[in-house]
Amino acid sequence: MQQSDTLRIHVRASMRWPQGQKMAENNITQDATISGARPLTSGAERNREHMLAMLGQVxxxxxxxxxxxxxxxxxxxxRGKLLPRERLAHLLDADRPFxxxxTLAGYCGLEDPDPATSVPGAALIVGIGYIEGxxxxxxxxxxxxxxxxxxALTGQKLIRAQEIALAQKLPFVQLVESAGGNLRKYRVERFVVGGGMFYNLARLSAAGVPVVSLIHGSSAAGGAYLPGLSDHVIMVRRQAHAYLAGPSLLRAATGEEASDEELGGADMHASVSGLADHVADNDLDGIACLREVMDTIGWRDVPGGESWDEPLEPAGDLLRLMPVDTRTPVDMREVxxxxxxxxxFREFKAMYGAHTVCGHARIQGHHVGILTNNGPLDCDGSTKAAQFIQSCVQLGRPLVFLQNITGFMVGREHEQAGMIKHGAKLIQALSNAPVPRLTILCGxxxxxxxxxxxxxxxxPDFLFSWPNARTAVMGGEQAAMTMRLVAENAARRSGxxxxxxxxxxESRDIVATFDRQSSAIHTSSLLLDDGIIDPxxxxxWLGMALATVEQAKHRTVQPMQFGVARL
Known part of the structure; x- marks a missing residue:
């Protein structure tokens, strides 16, 4: 194996681009000042350095x-095997992005809470890519x-990937090799929640969305149902084993002696049990077989012939726009x-509810409705956003939310003006809008x-975070001040x-807790987004998501009452 093959996909972080195209993360240290760009604030370079530092951490x-x-x-x-990322590199079409x-799932979780040594990802790689087009x-x-x-979060990460595949009618392809559950760190909630992996595989097949599995190694106990609930199964000879009970468990439970190959080898499953449809000689042969299966499925994504204009303003400015201090206002129209x-950008009702910005635009040729904020949501802004969402539903137009929001307006004036009922109009429209919804946490x-x-x-169909994003019920200082007032009032009542x-x-502890839990790295590690992206x-990323939801709208599937059974 050539060294270049080994490293082919190791160097990419969260998005792999075709050869010859530049990836923004490769330009992190370059000077992004471009003549002709709009003037930015005096703190722009400080913002840029702050954003790059957080992005570097991710x-x-x-x-x-x-x-x-x-x-x-x-x-x-x-052992003649490829590493998981090598398998993925050979599987993917080289001329399309992945x-x-x-990527940060499970960071500082139950496996290892130490930030210095914790390994994120939950031992699972998931993503959207192309195989045979x-x-x-x-x-x-x-x-x-x-x-x-x-x-701890492997099952939940896989379930989220399956949910996206089901909603967007994406064939679900899995390369399987897992030691199964870690009995030394057994947690009953993992076992219970993990059943959703198998539930979703059955739903995918019944919905007419193909499930394709290539078994590279062990697929034991509950993991045996990964191929068992697949529509197409490939197993690698002398490497892959699928069984409900392996030799050790079988001997402990029944006293029966049997080898891995007798219980669950590829040749046995291909010739005796019927679990395997194809047997491969090695990892590369299995990947070639999987590509042939995808070619047979034939759901090629044919690129559209339309063209579009690139933004007039440079993407590099997105590093400079968001302030280090989240209390500093930003005109999100600049984003x-x-x-x-x-x-x-054709703005909707620009003079009404001006803190809430709504309007129509295109992103890589896709018509979208965009909603964002230049301040809190007030009564007028809420009703304006509700109307705009309804008008986009009438057009069947996807909604893109660019979050930089401190909350809903509070106070006597706003309560008396009906903030609750007007905010509820927005929630009603948003919750029941039958169009794709994409969210970016920008601040x-x-x-x-x-x-x-x-x-x-x-x-939302997809939700991504910028590395500077902060998510919390309120700011840490607000929370500390609230609890201070509660304590002072309690003391006053007691004399x-x-x-x-x-x-x-207590105030210091509250601020520290809120600061730690509100960070994008923390929320992403808990699977509260679909990933942190370079601004x-x-x-x-939006172009990929919009193309995916557009394809789902037009893709014809043949639902069944039940999935394809292994017969």
Whole structure:
């Protein structure tokens, strides 16, 4: 195996581009000042340095995972096997991008809470890419990390990938090699929640969405149902084993003696049990077979003939726009100008509810309705956004939410003006809009503003974060001040004086807790988004998401009452 083959996909972080095209993360240290760009604020360079520092932290964590898996190279190659990311590199079409999702899943989680040593990713690689011209959701067990054993969020990460595949009618392709559940770190909730992996595979097949599995190694116990619930199964000879109980468990449970090959080898399953449709001689042969299966499925994504204008403003400015201090106001139209075709944006009701910005644009040729904020949501802004959402539904137009929101307006004037009922109009429109919804967390995402601008709980089709994004019920200082007032009022009612030292200590703890939990790295590690992206790549990620939901709208599937059974 050539060294270049080994490293082919190790160097990419969250998005792999065709050879010859530049990826924004490769330009992190370059001077992004471009003559003719709009004048930015005096703090722009400080903003840029801050954004690049946070982006660098994200990329370093992603590379920590890649390096950890790559350490198993000698062991894998000695057995004639490819590393998981090598398998993925050979599987993907080389001339199309691969968008890796949820790269920080499980960081500082139950497996290892230490930020210095925790390895993110949950030992699973998932993303959207192309195989034989077919846009697919791809899941790869990262068996270079603890033999691919299930971690705390592995099941939830896989379930999210399956949900995207089901909603967007994406063939679900899985490269399987996992030691199964880690019995030393057994948690009953992992076992219970993990059943959703099999539930979703059955739903995908019944919905007419093909499930294709290539078994590279162990697929034991519950993992045996990964091929069992697949429509097409390929197993690698003398490497792949699928069984409900392996030799050790079988001997412990029944006293029966049997080898791996007798219980679950590829040749046995191809000739005796009927579980395997194809047997491959090695990893590369299995990948070639899988590509042939995808060619047979034939759901090629044919690029459209239309062209579009690039934004007039440089994407590099997106590093400079968002302030270090989240309390500093930002005109989000500046963000829009750098992600939409030709920087053209037709604003809706610009003079009414002016803090809420709504309007029409195109992103890589796709018509979209965009909603964002230049301040809190007030009564007028809420009703304006509700009307705009309804008008986009009438047109069948996807909605793009660019979150930088401190919440809904509060106070006597706003309560008396009907803030609750007007905010409810927005929530009603958003929750029931039957059009694709895409959300980017660009800055603050505080309070009910997270909900009103289509946060995770409102089930957007895709949700991505910029590395500077902050998500919380409120700011840490607000929370500390609230609890201070509660403590002082309680002391006053009891006739005692407040313990200032205790209140100060509690305030520091509250601010630290809110700051830690509101960071994009923390929320992404909990799967509260689909990944942290480079702001400069926002247009590309939105373009991918819009093309995916557009394809889903036009793709014809043949639903069945039940999935394709292994007969």
């Amino acid at each position: 990329r370093e964590l992603e590379q920590r995972t890649v390096r950890k898996s790559a350490r198993a190279a000698d062991s894998f190659h000695a 968008f890796e999702l949820m 077919v846009r697919c959701m791809i899941a790869v067990n990262d068996s270079g990390i603890s033999a691919g054993a299930m971690q 829009i100008a750098r992600i939409v075709d030709g920087s053209r 603050s995402s505080f309070g009910a503003g997270n909900y009103g601008m289509c946060g995770r709980a409102f089930r 005692n004086s407040a313990d200032e030292r205790a209140i100060e200590a 400069r790549d926002t247009r590309s």
